[in-house]
Amino acid sequence: MTSLVWFRRDLRLFDHAALHHALKASKSVIAVFIFDTAILDGLSKDDRRVAFIWHSLQQLKKSLMEQGSDLVIRHGVASDEIPRLVKEFKATALYCNHDYEPAAIARDLSVAGQLATMDCRFYSFKDQVIFEKDEVLTKTGGMYSVFTPYKRAWLAKVNDFYLKSYPIRPYLNHLAPLSSEAMPSLAALGFDDTDVSILKPGMDGGEALFDDFCQRIGDYQEARDFPAVKGVSYLSVHLRFGTVSIRELAKRAWQIGGAGAETWLSELIWREFYQQILWHRPEVVEHTFKPEYDTLPFPNNPEYFAAWCEGRTGFPIVDAAMRQLNQTGFMHNRLRMIAASFLVKDLLIDWRLGERYFAEKLNDFDLAANNGGWQWAASTGCDAQPYFRIFNPVTQSERFDPQGKFIRRYCPELAALSHKEIHAPWLAKAIFGQKANYDYPEPIVDHATQRLAALALFKRN
Incomplete structure (x- = not known):
C-alpha cells in the first residue's frame, strides 16, 4: 500500500x-x-x-x-x-x-x-496544538471566551500523554525509495530569494533557537516586555510553519518550571485559546467576537492609516514598531499591543485594517493569533477588560523602552535626544525650538483628545 x-x-x-x-x-x-x-x-x-x-x-x-x-x-x-x-x-x-x-x-x-x-x-x-477544537470545554460543555479560566482548564487536563511525541525514526524504512528530483527555485515560483538567515529556517534553525531560549527562559517573565532586550524566544515563525514541535516546546517548559517557563507556557496556551476561538466561531475572521461592536462607525482617516503603516505618526514607540515590522517582518509582542491600541483607540481606525496589514507583513502571521490579538487590543474580542482600556503610547514607551534603545535603532533621527526626551520629542522641540535639530514629524493626534473620542465612539453601542 x-x-x-x-x-x-x-x-x-x-x-x-x-x-x-x-x-x-x-x-x-x-x-x-x-x-x-x-x-x-x-x-x-x-x-x-x-x-x-x-x-x-x-x-x-x-x-x-x-x-x-x-x-x-x-x-x-x-x-x-x-x-x-x-x-x-x-x-x-x-x-x-x-x-x-x-x-x-x-x-x-x-x-x-x-x-x-x-x-x-x-x-x-x-x-499543531496540544488541545484542539472542543477538547477543552466549560463545565456546561461550551467554549471558553475568557483566557484565564481556559488556561486553568488546560493546565488541569494536560499530562504526559498529551505531551508525548510521535516517533518517526523507527519507521523511516517505510519511506518510498525515490530518485531525487530538482526543487523549483524561488524565482521559478515567482518570488525573490529574500535573506531569511536571521530567522534560522528549517528544523536545525528551530532547534538552535529553542536551545538558546532554554538558557534564558528563567528570565522570560521579567524580560519579555522589553523590545530592546533579548527576552523572547523568537520561535513564533517556527511554530507557524511547524519546524518545531509544540509538544516538545510545551513539555520542556512544563519540566523546567519556575516563573519564566510557566509564563512562556502561558503564551503557548494563549495560542491554543485563539485556535479554539477560531474553530468555534469562524465568523470572527471578518466580524467582531462581541457582535455589538461589529458596526462601530470608525472615521478611518486614510492619511492617519498611511502614517501608521509607514511609521510616521510622531509617536516614537509606535513608529519604531512599525518600521521594525516593515523592515524585518518581525514585531515584538508588547509593541504589537501598543501599535494596535494606537491605531484603534488613538487614530480611530477599524481594527480589521490593521489586522490585514499585519497579515501582509508578519513573518509569523497566524490567522487565529493575529485576529485574536487585534480584537483583544480593539476591545471587540474575547477579553474580560472593557473598551476603556487604552494604552498611552508615551507611558508605554517610558516603561518598556526606558533608555530609548529600541527607538534609536529604528528612529535614528532621534538618537541625539536624552532618555527622557526621546519618548515625547515634541516636548523637546517646544523647549529648544530649532536647536532640537532633528527631522521627525509632529504628533499626528493628541492622545488625551483621542482617548475621549474613542470612549465616546464605543459608548454609542
Whole structure:
C-alpha cells in the first residue's frame, strides 16, 4: 500500500503525527508538498514567508534524501495537485495534519471529496496544538471566551500523554525509495530569494533557537516586555510553519518550571485559546467576537492609516514598531499591543485594517493569533477588560523602552535626544525650538483628545 503524507504547516521529520501514522500503517510512504497558488498568488514577490518555507523545505528534502527517499514538490492549486499526485503514485491513502483556518478546512473537504471518488482514503490528525477544537470545554460543555479560566482548564487536563511525541525514526524504512528530483527555485515560483538567515529556517534553525531560549527562559517573565532586550524566544515563525514541535516546546517548559517557563507556557496556551476561538466561531475572521461592536462607525482617516503603516505618526514607540515590522517582518509582542491600541483607540481606525496589514507583513502571521490579538487590543474580542482600556503610547514607551534603545535603532533621527526626551520629542522641540535639530514629524493626534473620542465612539453601542 502506498500512502502520501501532505506536509503543510509541519515542515519537520520528527514528532509528526500524520507522518507517524502513515509510516506505521503503510508499506510505502511518499512525502509531498504543494506551493499552493491559491495562497501564493496574493503575496508580494519579496514575501519573506515564502523564502522561509523554501529554505525549510530544502532541509526537509535533504533529510528525506539521506533516507533514500525524497520530498515531492508541486506548484499549483493544492486541491488540484493532490488528486494528481494520488493518481500518479497510485496512492490508496493520504495523510495530513489538521488545519483549523476556514479556507483550509474548505480546501481539505474538497480534497477529501475528490479522493473518495478515487478509492483513496483521507486521514487527518491533531498536530499543531496540544488541545484542539472542543477538547477543552466549560463545565456546561461550551467554549471558553475568557483566557484565564481556559488556561486553568488546560493546565488541569494536560499530562504526559498529551505531551508525548510521535516517533518517526523507527519507521523511516517505510519511506518510498525515490530518485531525487530538482526543487523549483524561488524565482521559478515567482518570488525573490529574500535573506531569511536571521530567522534560522528549517528544523536545525528551530532547534538552535529553542536551545538558546532554554538558557534564558528563567528570565522570560521579567524580560519579555522589553523590545530592546533579548527576552523572547523568537520561535513564533517556527511554530507557524511547524519546524518545531509544540509538544516538545510545551513539555520542556512544563519540566523546567519556575516563573519564566510557566509564563512562556502561558503564551503557548494563549495560542491554543485563539485556535479554539477560531474553530468555534469562524465568523470572527471578518466580524467582531462581541457582535455589538461589529458596526462601530470608525472615521478611518486614510492619511492617519498611511502614517501608521509607514511609521510616521510622531509617536516614537509606535513608529519604531512599525518600521521594525516593515523592515524585518518581525514585531515584538508588547509593541504589537501598543501599535494596535494606537491605531484603534488613538487614530480611530477599524481594527480589521490593521489586522490585514499585519497579515501582509508578519513573518509569523497566524490567522487565529493575529485576529485574536487585534480584537483583544480593539476591545471587540474575547477579553474580560472593557473598551476603556487604552494604552498611552508615551507611558508605554517610558516603561518598556526606558533608555530609548529600541527607538534609536529604528528612529535614528532621534538618537541625539536624552532618555527622557526621546519618548515625547515634541516636548523637546517646544523647549529648544530649532536647536532640537532633528527631522521627525509632529504628533499626528493628541492622545488625551483621542482617548475621549474613542470612549465616546464605543459608548454609542
